[in-house]
Amino acid sequence: MIGGFEVGCRIAMALQPSHYRNWHITATVGTIGAAVSTAMLRGGTAETIAHAIAIATSFAGGHQENLQGEGLTKPLHAGHAADAGVLAGLAAASGVTGSLNSLHAPHGYAAATSDTTGNWAAGLEGLGDWTPITRMTFKNHGCCGHIFPTLDGLRLLQARHGFGGADIAAITVHGYGPTKSICDRMRVSSARDARFSLQYCAAALLLMGGVRLAAFGTEALANPEIRALMPRITVIEDPEIAALYPRRRQARLQVDLKDGRRFDHHQQTRKGDPDDPLTDAELAVKFDELAATVLEAPARAALMAQLLAPGPLPAALPLVNRLTASR
Numbered sequence: 294m295i296g297g298f299e300v301g302c303r304i305a306m307a308l309q310p311s312h313y314r315n316w317h318i319t320a321t322v323g324t325i326g327a328a329v330s331t332a333m334l335r336g337g338t339a340e341t342i343a344h345a346i347a348i349a350t351s352f353a354g355g356h357q358e359n360l361q362g363e364g365l366t367k368p369l370h371a372g373h374a375a376d377a378g379v380l381a382g383l384a385a386a387s388g389v390t391g392s393l394n395s396l397h398a399p400h401g402y403a404a405a406t407s408d409t410t411g412n413w414a415a416g417l418e419g420l421g422d423w424t425p426i427t428r429m430t431f432k433n434h435g436c437c438g439h440i441f442p443t444l445d446g447l448r449l450l451q452a453r454h455g456f457g458g459a460d461i462a463a464i465t466v467h468g469y470g471p472t473k474s475i476c477d478r479m480r481v482s483s484a485r486d487a488r489f490s491l492q493y494c495a496a497a498l499l500l501m502g503g504v505r506l507a508a509f510g511t512e513a514l515a516n517p518e519i520r521a522l523m524p525r526i527t528v529i530e531d532p533e534i535a536a537l538y539p540r541r542r543q544a545r546l547q548v549d550l551k552d553g554r555r556f557d558h559h560q561q562t563r564k565g566d567p568d569d570p571l572t573d574a575e576l577a578v579k580f581d582e583l584a585a586t587v588l589e590a591p592a593r594a595a596l597m598a599q600l601l602a603p604g605p606l607p608a609a610l611p612l613v614n615r616l617t618a619s620r
Contacts, residue, residue: 295426296333297378300346301326302425304396307416309539311408313357313471320355320370321406327378328352328385335386347391349381350402361475361489428567431576434504436488438563439471442544443491444498446560450548451499453556458499458522460550466491467531467545469538477528484509496522505582542566573601 305312305322312318328349332342355373359366385391395401396411403411434444443466451457466472478490487493487509496519497508507513534543542563548556562569571579577597584593 294330295424296342297326297328297330298426298429299424300329303416303420305416306418307411307413308403308407310470312406313539315357316406317355317357317360317367317370320374321353323371323374324353324378324381325349327375328381329378331379331382332385335382337382337386341385343393344390345382345385347393347395348384348389349378350395351391352377352381353402357475365485367485430563430567431565431571431579433563433565433571433575433579434494435506435509436494436504437476439468439476439542440491440494440504441563441565442468442542442560443472443495443546444504445562445564446544446546446558447495447498447548449560450546450556450558454554456548456550458496458518460552461499461522461525461548462551463547463549464495464526465547466495466526466528467534467547468528469535469542470530471538472544473528473530479523481514481523484514487514490523491528492523492526493519495526496520505579506586 301322304325305318308322309318312321325346328345329342332345335341337345353374355370359370392398392401396403397413398404399410401410403409430438432438432441434441436444447464468476472491476489476491478486479492481487481490481493487497494504494508497513498504499522500516500518501508501513513519531545534541534545537543541561544560546556546558546560548558550556565571580597580600581593584596588596
């Protein structure tokens with residue numbers, strides 16, 4: 294798992310940010326990561342793993358229209374990436390070969406899906422000194438991650454100044470490319486649309502206090518107060534913030550209240566990113582909320598105790614099996 298995560302993330306670093314303009318990176322580079330993990334599990338040599346990567350580049354797909362547009366395809370992207378990646382890894386382990394120039398050739402994967410043949414200096418930066426799995430993000434909100442800086446900034450301003458959704462005259466959000474191209478979305482007719490709408494998520498945060506499971510339920514989607522607040526929220530692409538993406542994901546907020554007060558804030562981090570991590574207590578709250586959909590309170594507490602206990606994690610697996618079987 295660590296090996297697949299490493300290779301996938303480093304290839305993503307070499308392809309970004311232009312790759313994401315037309316391609317959904319979970320679906321594309323996720324395929325390559327799954328191929329690497331499969332080849333490693335099969336005991337593959339470095340050459341076998343290289344061929345798994347090469348084969349996976351021909352299987353990797355998933356474009357932005359099925360991420361941003363209508364339909365239900367987007368959730369299939371991750372599963373298809375795993376499926377196709379496993380096939381590529383098994384094929385390489387069985388002796389199937391691919392072109393070992395598949396990533397960087399003039400008509401290879403990077404050239405076909407980004408503006409260059411790959412920024413491999415960026416992709417290999419720090420190789421051997423750190424591994425991407427130690428710098429992963431724990432999502433603090435149940436929506437698209439490009440909305441997170443806005444939500445974190447609004448939450449901070451609320452804590453400082455005590456306003457609510459009913460107090461808002463206007464909110465202007467200055468963000469990076471995908472903040473505008475993916476999440477500037479006023480048309481919301483489903484939970485899937487809502488998760489990619491900055492306007493909906495910001496309004497839900499201000500009126501409901503959070504953007505987790507409840508924010509995408511039937512009652513919330515029909516909430517007239519959320520719908521009334523959405524048109525007051527404007528999204529603008531900011532050249533300075535856009536230049537820092539994807540290494541930095543920020544937002545600059547201007548909040549105007551009905552009483553005439555204005556608050557400006559530059560949100561430079563996303564809560565849950567490696568440079569602004571969730572605390573253990575915050576992770577526990579998220580765990581409890583999500584686990585509550587399948588486990589009663591005593592079972593959740595017992596499982597949490599197992600997960601936090603010293604020693605190897607597999608010690609918790611028998612309890613997990615018993616709890617899920619009882620459902």
